[in-house]
Amino acid sequence: MTRDVQQxxxxxxxxxxxxxxxxxxxxxxxxxxxxxxLCQGGYDCAQELVQxxxxxxxxxxxxxxxxSGSNAKAWLLRILTNHFIxxxxxxxxxxxxxxxxxxxxxxxxxxxQTRTDRDETPQKLLxxxxxxxxxxxxxxxxxxxxxxxxLVDVEALSYQEAAIAxxxxxxxxxxxxxxxxxxxKDLLQGYAQEKGLLRG
Amino acid sequence: MDNPxxxxxxxxxxxxxxxxxxxxxxxxxASGILSGGSLVYTRSHLNACPRCSLALEGLQxxxxxxxAAGADLPRLDNAHRAQVEAExxxxxxxxTP
Numbered sequence: 001m002t003r004d005v006q007q008x009x010x011x012x013x014x015x016x017x018x019x020x021x022x023x024x025x026x027x028x029x030x031x032x033x034x035x036x037x038l039c040q041g042g043y044d045c046a047q048e049l050v051q052x053x054x055x056x057x058x059x060x061x062x063x064x065x066x067x068s069g070s071n072a073k074a075w076l077l078r079i080l081t082n083h084f085i086x087x088x089x090x091x092x093x094x095x096x097x098x099x100x101x102x103x104x105x106x107x108x109x110x111x112x113q114t115r116t117d118r119d120e121t122p123q124k125l126l127x128x129x130x131x132x133x134x135x136x137x138x139x140x141x142x143x144x145x146x147x148x149x150x151l152v153d154v155e156a157l158s159y160q161e162a163a164i165a166x167x168x169x170x171x172x173x174x175x176x177x178x179x180x181x182x183x184x185k186d187l188l189q190g191y192a193q194e195k196g197l198l199r200g
Numbered sequence: 201m202d203n204p205x206x207x208x209x210x211x212x213x214x215x216x217x218x219x220x221x222x223x224x225x226x227x228x229x230a231s232g233i234l235s236g237g238s239l240v241y242t243r244s245h246l247n248a249c250p251r252c253s254l255a256l257e258g259l260q261x262x263x264x265x266x267x268a269a270g271a272d273l274p275r276l277d278n279a280h281r282a283q284v285e286a287e288x289x290x291x292x293x294x295x296t297p
Contacts, residue, residue: 153263
């Protein structure tokens with residue numbers, strides 16, 4: 001369970017930093033798990049996303065934007081998902097497909113906007129070490145459904161906490177979660193049928 | 201189920217798909233968040249409906265797999281951790297009068 005951050009009356013830089021660093025350590029793994037799946041396994045993308053969330057989080061924390069007594073994990077996840085939506089997802093810089101513009105006249109690939117080798121290796125690693133069909137199916141969900149399923153079913157946030165993290169009403173969490181779960185179940189069933197584990 | 205429209209709608213569903221009006225309730229039941237009248241109604245429906253109880257079983261298995269996917273503990277690598285610390289330092293300097 002994540003410890004809630006307590007802000008003192010007039011804490012010094014060191015004290016504030018220690019308090020936030022402790023929270024950051026407690027939330028780091030959860031932030032990275034969510035970031036890795038938002039980035040569809042892209043290692044560098046996930047690391048940068050979390051780095052940015054922790055920097056913005058500290059900025060907000062020092063400005064008193066974090067309310068004492070609220071859930072620090074949900075708050076940091078909100079910063080992370082906002083940054084993903086506003087930055088990475090719109091830019092599509094981490095998973096832009098190879099297209100004719102990236103090919104030179106000779107046919108070889110030009111300066112890549114695609115994932116690098118550094119990105120691919122941990123992605124494969126993630127797929128191997130975790131549940132590969134599940135990771136594939138998660139990647140195929142629309143972002144809004146994937147984020148909701150990740151926060152509630154993987155990170156065990158309550159509906160209320162997920163609503164805070166995603167900045168949406170609880171009712172929307174409820175409906176997106178149901179849609180996401182049924183869709184994921186269908187995708188996994190399709191995968192099992194493809195592999196001959198289930199009859200069609 | 202005597203209504204021909206309902207018969208038609210249900211004939212389009214797979215055996216493990218919940219009744220259309222139960223989709224949200226079965227998902228909420230799997231989360232364990234129902235209470236009061238909605239819990240009583242959902243439980244009694246699940247007891248009587250093989251389609252919805254099969255859907256629930258599928259969701260519970262899915263949740264177990266998803267929960268297991270949250271067991272790994274990735275960490276920030278040293279380069280990104282150093283960047284974070286440097287940025288924190290910069291923020292402190294910018295905000296200190």
